[in-house]
Amino acid sequence: MTIAFMWAEAKDHVIGAAGQLPWHLPADMQHFKTVTQQQIVVMGRRTYASIGKALPNRTNIVLSHQAKPTVAPSVLVMHQRQEVLTYAHAHPQQETIVIGGAQIFSLFKTDVTKLYVTRIHAKFSGDTYMPALDWTTFTRQWQQVGQVDEKNHYPYVFECYQRKSI
Ligand SMILES: NC(=O)c1ccc[n+]([C@@H]2O[C@H](COP(=O)([O-])OP(=O)(O)OC[C@H]3O[C@@H](n4cnc5c(N)ncnc54)[C@H](OP(=O)(O)O)[C@@H]3O)[C@@H](O)[C@H]2O)c1
Known part of the structure; x- marks a missing residue:
């Protein structure tokens, strides 16, 4: 079973502003789509x-404290961290990829074993930040420098980390 995180962060760990992404970076959207395809994605109700x-x-899991939040019929609504872990355990052939936001990353901090991060080398004002992770427990597996072009204006790097075995 793999519990992964996937997110994009700008300088100072900014990940969101006013309920949205602060940037427009189509190459990152494409990367997100490629990595998460056919996998299980877990997100907070706000995301x-x-x-x-x-x-x-993708199997979409939305976490909420509400009994019946407004979601599409195909979405699996869950209410507790343990419910998600049980589902992930029952589907070991797929990666369970937590895609945010900040509240949900915090919730799975101790469970995560793989990180897909896009580092955007630009400054944005925001109101949502990636929670601190213990980076000493992870090793970088790969890194790919993104291409800046007419559609992708900021320098960015895709990276993937794996939790060190203990
Ligand atoms: N840059 C990135 O990679 C990235 C990725 C994802 C999101 N974002 C951004 O991050 C922002 C949203 O993040 P956020 O932290 O405000 O919200 P969030 O984590 O997406 O969702 C928070 C909601 O999740 C539910 N929730 C939280 N803890 C729970 C628990 N323990 N059990 C069950 N449900 C729980 C609650 O829903 P109810 O209120 O329904 O109870 C809560 O309001 C947006 O700006 C978004 O664009 C950025």
């Missing part, structure tokens, strides 16, 4: 609201 629909070709 789901900002996306506004279930992500196609």
Whole structure:
């Protein structure tokens, strides 16, 4: 079973502003789509609201304290961390990828064994930040420098880390 995190952060760990992503970076959207395809994605109710629909070709899990939050019929609503871990355990052939936001990353901090991070080398004002992780327990597996072009204006790097075995 793999519990992964996938996120993009700018300088000072900014990940969100006013319920949305602070940047427009289509190459990162494409990377997100490629990595999460056919996998299980887990998100907080606010992140789901900002996306506004279930992500196609993926099992979508939305965490909420509400009994019946407004979500698409295909979405699995869960209410507790343990419910997600049990589901992930029952589907070991897929990666369970936590896609945010900050509240949900905090919730799974001790469970995560793999990190997909996009580092955007630009400054944005924001109101949501990536929680601190214990980076000493992770090793970088790969890194790919993104291409700056007419559609992707900021320098960015895709990275993947694996939790060191203990
Ligand atoms: N840059 C990135 O990679 C990235 C990724 C994802 C999101 N974001 C950004 O981050 C922001 C949203 O993040 P956020 O931290 O405000 O919200 P969030 O984590 O997406 O969602 C928070 C909601 O999740 C539910 N929740 C939280 N803890 C829970 C628990 N223990 N059990 C059950 N449900 C729980 C609650 O829903 P209820 O209120 O329904 O109870 C809570 O309001 C947006 O700006 C978004 O664009 C950025």
